[in-house]
Amino acid sequence: MxxxxxxxxxxxxxxxxxxxxxxxxxxxxxxxxxxxxxxSYKTTLRNEEILKEYKKCVGEIGLTKKLSKKYNLTERQIQDITKEARQASSLF
Known part of the structure; x- marks a missing residue:
């Protein structure tokens, strides 16, 4: 639980x-x-939106840059938000 x-x-x-x-x-x-x-929006809904879009478009060239521009974040912030998803996809 x-x-x-x-x-x-x-x-x-x-x-x-x-x-x-x-x-x-x-x-x-x-x-x-x-x-x-x-x-806050940024710690709940925004990050979930970013993860959903990341997972949908994984493998797309320039995805991190695209998401950083769309959400007005740095590429590093996008990498931090998508870290677990990126690690999970690299295991297989």
Whole structure:
């Protein structure tokens, strides 16, 4: 069983408040007094998007440069984000 992350907690909160029948009183009763961390785009969704695109286009010439320009990151940052995917693909 993996550890519960801040993203997991936020997703639970978001699903609860997104329900059509949820009102302010229900939210306060369920979550009142708790502190919620809203994950940053760059450490969750952006990196997942980069990995997905990397895996889809793996082997394409200039892929790291293309991704660095698209996401306004350095090539080194793209390499860090895709490190595990690159290592996994090089094992086979």
């Amino acid at each position: 993996s550890a519960i992350t801040n993203l997991d907690l936020f997703e639970e909160f978001f699903k609860f408040i997104k329900k059509d029948d949820t009102d302010l009183e229900a939210v306060i009763k369920e979550f009142g007094g708790t502190t919620y961390y809203i994950p």
